[in-house]
Amino acid sequence: MMTGDEPAGVPPGGGRGDMDRPLPVIDEMSSPYWEGAREHRLVLLRCPDCRVFVHPPRPSCPRCRSERLDPEEVTGRGQVYSWSVMRSPGNPGFEGRLPYAVLVVELAEQPGLFTIGNVVDCPLEDIEIGMSVEVTWERIDDTITLPQWRPAQTVGSGSAGASRA
Numbered sequence: 001m002m003t004g005d006e007p008a009g010v011p012p013g014g015g016r017g018d019m020d021r022p023l024p025v026i027d028e029m030s031s032p033y034w035e036g037a038r039e040h041r042l043v044l045l046r047c048p049d050c051r052v053f054v055h056p057p058r059p060s061c062p063r064c065r066s067e068r069l070d071p072e073e074v075t076g077r078g079q080v081y082s083w084s085v086m087r088s089p090g091n092p093g094f095e096g097r098l099p100y101a102v103l104v105v106e107l108a109e110q111p112g113l114f115t116i117g118n119v120v121d122c123p124l125e126d127i128e129i130g131m132s133v134e135v136t137w138e139r140i141d142d143t144i145t146l147p148q149w150r151p152a153q154t155v156g157s158g159s160a161g162a163s164r165a
C-alpha cells in the first residue's frame with residue numbers, strides 16, 4: 001500500500017523502515033506518554049487522589065473515578081508477566097520482523113499495571129515469565145518513539161541515560 005505521493009522505492013512515511021507498519025495514533029489522553037517517549041522517559045497517568053497508576057490512558061480513575069489524572073514518570077522496570085511469539089504476520093507491516101515476541105510487562109510501580117511491547121536484545125528462547133526487563137527506546141520518526149523491553153541490565157541508575165543502545 002503506497003500513500004500515493006511518494007516516489008517508488010521510498011517506504012511510505014519517508015523512511016520509517018517497515019512498510020505499512022501500523023503506528024500509534026496520538027490523542028489528547030495519550031500525548032503525555034508519547035511526549036515522554038520522545039525524551040526516553042516512560043510517563044504514565046496517575047490519579048492524584050488515590051495514587052493508582054492508570055494505563056493504558058483513560059479519562060478517569062478506575063478506582064475512585066477521579067477525572068483528573070496527572071502524568072508521572074515511572075522507572076521503566078518490570079517483569080515479564082506473559083509473552084507470545086508471533087510467527088505469522090497479523091499485519092503485513094510486520095512481515096520483515098518475524099518471528100518476534102510480544103511481552104506483557106508488569107511494571108514495578110504497581111501490581112497489575114501492565115504494558116505491552118516487543119523484546120529487543122534477547123533471543124526469543126531466553127524469554128521467561130518473571131524475567132526482569134527494562135525499557136529501551138526505538139525511534140521511529142520525529143513523532144513516535146516506541147518503548148521496547150530488554151533484559152534488565154544491573155546498572156541500577158534508573159531509566160534515564162541507560163537507554164542509548
Ligand SMILES: [Zn+2]
Nearest residue numbers: 047050061064
Ligand atoms: Zn483514583
